[in-house]
Structure formats: structure tokens, C-alpha cells
Amino acid sequence: MRRVNDDNQAMSSLPAEVRPQPKSLSDLFISFTLLALQGFGGVLAVVQRDLVEKKRWMTREEFIEDWAVAQIMPGPNVVNLSLMVGGRYFGLKGAMVALAGMLTVPLVLVLMLAVLYAQFAAHPGVAGALRGMAAVAAGLIAATGMRLSGALAKNVLGLRLCAVFGVTTFAAIALLRWPLAYVLLGVGGVACVAAFYRLKP
Amino acid sequence: MTDAPQLVFGAHEWLELFLHYLSLSLLSLGGAISTAPDMHRFLVDKQHWLTDAQFNASIAIAQSAPGPNVLFIALLGWNVGMNAGGMLTGLLGVFLTMLGILIPSTTLTYTAAQWGHRNRELRAVRAFKQGMAPIVVALLIATGCILAGANGKAGNSFVQNWPVWLLTGTTALIVWRTRIHLLWLLAAGAALGWFGLI
Numbered sequence: 001m002r003r004v005n006d007d008n009q010a011m012s013s014l015p016a017e018v019r020p021q022p023k024s025l026s027d028l029f030i031s032f033t034l035l036a037l038q039g040f041g042g043v044l045a046v047v048q049r050d051l052v053e054k055k056r057w058m059t060r061e062e063f064i065e066d067w068a069v070a071q072i073m074p075g076p077n078v079v080n081l082s083l084m085v086g087g088r089y090f091g092l093k094g095a096m097v098a099l100a101g102m103l104t105v106p107l108v109l110v111l112m113l114a115v116l117y118a119q120f121a122a123h124p125g126v127a128g129a130l131r132g133m134a135a136v137a138a139g140l141i142a143a144t145g146m147r148l149s150g151a152l153a154k155n156v157l158g159l160r161l162c163a164v165f166g167v168t169t170f171a172a173i174a175l176l177r178w179p180l181a182y183v184l185l186g187v188g189g190v191a192c193v194a195a196f197y198r199l200k201p
Numbered sequence: 202m203t204d205a206p207q208l209v210f211g212a213h214e215w216l217e218l219f220l221h222y223l224s225l226s227l228l229s230l231g232g233a234i235s236t237a238p239d240m241h242r243f244l245v246d247k248q249h250w251l252t253d254a255q256f257n258a259s260i261a262i263a264q265s266a267p268g269p270n271v272l273f274i275a276l277l278g279w280n281v282g283m284n285a286g287g288m289l290t291g292l293l294g295v296f297l298t299m300l301g302i303l304i305p306s307t308t309l310t311y312t313a314a315q316w317g318h319r320n321r322e323l324r325a326v327r328a329f330k331q332g333m334a335p336i337v338v339a340l341l342i343a344t345g346c347i348l349a350g351a352n353g354k355a356g357n358s359f360v361q362n363w364p365v366w367l368l369t370g371t372t373a374l375i376v377w378r379t380r381i382h383l384l385w386l387l388a389a390g391a392a393l394g395w396f397g398l399i
Binding site for chain 2 (some may be wrong): 074075151161179
């Protein structure tokens with residue numbers, strides 16, 4: 001495992017040419033399969049850890065940008081993200097391979113689980129263990145947001161505006177339970193317009 | 202699940218299943234799970250292809266298994282197929298539901314993402330990415346909180362569910378501040394739950 005201290009500086013200053021990237025389609029497939037298999041209760045936390053911090057196929061900033069697109073577009077978010085990452089390196093073929101890597105083996109596993117489920121569902125320990133794992137999985141997702149928040153320091157909006165948009169979004173989703181589409185279009189729309197005016201033409 | 206319906210499926214029903222997922226695909230903004238209420242309406246209430254228990258189990262199993270949460274859709278298809286025959290029709294159900302939910306959204310996302318990447322220097326594209334960044338970060342934290350709230354025992358109040366919140370909060374802090382492997386944390390959560398501490 002890489003050390004913490006070289007983390008931030010190295011990522012942003014690395015020129016595009018020497019940045020690590022998937023060696024081949026099979027590397028891509030295996031990488032995404034391994035990612036998916038580590039992701040209990042959602043793959044996102046693992047994707048951020050693995051692709052950004054370990055493999056360094058993308059920077060924290062790129063991850064946030066891609067995740068924004070993955071969220072905006074219809075379809076499962078991590079599926080969208082795998083399409084985009086695979087497509088970046090190997091075009092359509094890469095997108096399909098990354099998608100297949102993300103889905104194939106987990107699909108087989110989940111079907112096997114469904115077949116086994118009936119025998120173990122009644123055991124109180126199993127239900128408890130599932131609840132415990134789900135609580136941890138929720139923490140993993142929140143932590144992914146916290147880890148990525150460091151990337152906002154370089155945002156063109158500035159930290160104060162970022163905080164305003166962030167807190168508004170959090171309140172609308174977590175407290176008021178507004179539909180995601182409204183928040184993305186409303187708060188996101190205002191933020192994009194603000195960013196547009198802050199960027200030099 | 203002894204009361205699972207025995208279904209007789211012809212080409213028409215399979216096509217209907219496929220088309221329904223095809224039509225849901227572009228509506229699945231914010232992840233496939235956001236279309237779960239509509240799937241419940243269609244599969245359980247309208248068509249009676251699945252029981253409530255089968256529907257809920259499909260989601261619970263997919264959430265607890267490794268891999269993307271979208272696989273709950275595969276399990277719904279599997280259970281519809283199992284009700285309509287056996288393993289073979291089950292696999293057909295998986296195949297049709299997954300293709301249906303994925304084809305439109307992946308096509309659109311891939312095209313849009315490639316366009317965005319080619320035009321990444323455009324002011325509007327850069328503004329979109331910069332503007333969305335704080336929203337994305339906040340959404341992740343909010344999602345964690347919502348999921349944590351959904352994990353409590355049914356009927357318990359916020360305060361009664363404090364062990365769940367404590368576990369979620371501690372996990373978030375540990376992952377934020379350390380590089381411990383995520384699987385250890387999941388194992389710890391499973392152990393706490395197994396012994397009834399959560």
C-alpha cells in the first residue's frame with residue numbers, strides 16, 4: 001500500500017503522459033471485477049479508493065467530474081462511471097469491457113446467494129450481520145464524500161460558495177428528502193451558472 | 202415464499218417485461234434504486250408477477266452482496282422467471298431485465314461522456330464540472346446519512362437506533378482518516394450485527 005504523505009502532491013502534478021493507466025483490456029476487466037467484488041452495499045467507496053488512490057488512473061478532481069456526469073445521466077451510477085473510465089482509455093471496447101467486469105462475476109454471485117437465501121433468511125444472526133454491514137456501507141459512502149471534499153480547495157467557485165452549495169444540497173436531500181432531479185437541476189444549475197461566470201472566457 | 206405465484210409466460214409477457222425495463226432505463230436518474238418504487242408498482246401491484254416478500258428479498262440480497270446495487274434488478278428478473286417455470290426462465294428474466302435497464306442509459310451516457318471529454322476545454326463544460334463538484338460531494342455525504350437512517354430496526358425512533366448511527370459515523374471517520382482496508386470494516390460490522398449489538 002502506498003504511503004499517505006505523497007498522496008495529494010503527486011496526483012495533481014503528474015503530467016498526463018506518465019500517469020498510470022490500464023495496460024490492456026484484460027487488465028481493465030480484472031480491475032473492475034476486483035473492484036466490484038470488494039464493494040458490499042455499493043461499489044463507489046471502493047472505486048474511489050482503488051482508481052484514485054491506489055492505481056491512480058484518475059485524479060481526485062477527475063473522479064469528482066466523472067462522478068458528476070455519472071450522477072446526472074440516467075442509469076446506475078457506478079455502471080456509468082465504469083463506462084466512462086473504460087471508454088477514456090480504450091474507446092467503446094473499453095467501455096463494454098469495464099461494464100462487463102463490473103457486472104459479470106457479481107451477477108453470478110448474487111444469483112447463487114438468491115438460491116441459498118431461503119435456507120438462511122430465518123437465522124437472526126444473518127439478519128443482524130446484514131444490518132451491520134449495511135451500516136458500515138453507509139459510512140463508507142459518507143467517507144467517500146469527505147475524502148473528496150479536499151479537491152474543492154481548487155474549485156473555481158471558491159471555498160465559501162462551495163460550502164453554501166454543499167450545505168444546501170445536503171439539507172435538501174438528507175433532511176427535506178427532495179427528489180434528486182430537483183436538487184441536481186436547481187442547486188446544480190445555479191452552481192454551474194456561477195462557475196460559468198467565474199471562469200475566464 | 203410458499204405463496205409464490207405460478208405464472209404462465211408467453212412471448213408477449215416476456216416482451217412486456219423487457220419493454221417495461223427499457224422504458225424505465227432513461228428515468229433512472231440518481232441510480233437504478235430510484236426506480237424501485239415503480240418496479241414494485243408494476244411487478245407486484247399491477248402484474249402480480251412477484252410477491253411483496255420476493256420483491257423485498259431481491260433488494261436486500263443485492264444490497265448485501267458484493268457488486269453494484271443495480272443487480273437487484275437482475276434478482277427481480279430472476280424471481281419473475283422462477284415463478285414462470287424454473288432456472289432457465291429465471292436466467293431469461295435476468296437477461297431481459299438487465300438488458301432493458303442498461304441499453305438506453307449506457308448508450309446515452311457513453312455518447313454524452315465522449316462528447317464532454319472531446320469538448321472538455323469548452324467554458325460550458327468546465328463550468329458544469331466545477332459547478333457540480335460541491336453538489337457531488339454533499340450528495341455522497343447525504344446518501345450515507347439516508348442509508349444509515351434506513352438501517353435501523355423497523356419501528357425504532359432515531360434515538361433508539363443510536364448504535365447504527367454510531368457504527369456508520371465511526372466507519373466514516375475511520376475511512377476518512379486512515380487507509381484501513383474496507384473489507385475489515387465490513388467484517389467488523391457483520392460481526393457486531395451477528396451478535397445482536399447493532
